Amino acid sequence: MEKKQFQNDLISWFAAEKRDLPWRRTADPYQIWISEIMLQQTRVDTVIPYYKRFIEKFPTLNDLAQADEQILLKQWEGLGYYSRARNLQAGVKEVAENYGGIVPNSRKEISSLKGVGPYTAGAVLSIAYGIPEHAVDGNVMRVLSRILLIEEDIAKPKTRKIFEEAVTEIISHEDPSSFNQGLMELGALICTPTSPKCLLCPVREHCAAFHEGKQNELPIKTKAKKTKSLQYAMVAIRNEDKFLMEQRPESGLLANMWQFPLLETAIDALPLEIEEQLSERLKGVVDKAEKITSFKHVFSHLTWNVDGFIADSKNIVALDRMRWVTAEELELLPVAGPVQKMKTALQQRGEV
């Protein structure tokens, strides 16, 4: 491949066709960092409103470093992968304390920050600082697997190294930012997973797969395993105008997010069984349980089948990591998808 010509074709196309995205209107390494974390495994259209609100709420690195975790998680609510938010804040605090508030500009230092892996390190270094470092994500592996006809399985972790070496070899030293973003933009707009638009591709003369007619066979990617399924009862326990909420554990699924008390159950658990198990756990009396909804929630690696109940209680004292809240206070707690679905069911009954 003619390296120089490839760089020119890619960068020229990017200059002409790039989308006008909010994080492309700033040169602030902190704001670019935010965008890269939000974009991990998440679509551009989904990220845009979150990014705008987030930058408005936490305009500077110090604003985020000093933020309350509940406020931060509330801003992240609905985006998913909530450990990203907590790792991001941990990384930002490190920069505030150990780097004088300046995002470090070496791969070694920036990679030591919580939540910053090989991709994000290269993205921030190249986009914010113009340093010719590789930033290999799913787009880049798909695009280069076709251009360079690489037939390694991109689902395997060790394959990423092959692409990092390839990018290091061909990256533009004049404009590494446009080069890296150009590869990703090409993957998003032209060199898509299915039916790539080769006739519109600015670098198709450099593409080995196109010449061989193999663009639809690449990349090679083994399939994911199917997810496990779990059955739960989620119970809105009411005492006058308040509901009992509990905060999930500090690690694992939906860490530190809030939920209505949750009980792993057999399929079609009866209201009486729910009352009994909850009274036992909460050391009080839970009664008048009534099923009000039933839904499925699919996570990346498992599925929750949830029966939603409403129940009464009079003498329950909030235990560790629990709190009685009004409908108004409930709106301030960060909650994930399953609890949102429960809140919707409660709203339809006029309970909140």
Added chain:
DNA sequence: CAGCCGTGGTC
């Protein structure tokens, strides 16, 4: 390394 970690869109 494999498994864990969310959500919403698409075909």
Added chain:
DNA sequence: TGACCAAGGCT
């Protein structure tokens, strides 16, 4: 409707 996908990182 199920399977796959989208600018990954942590353990």
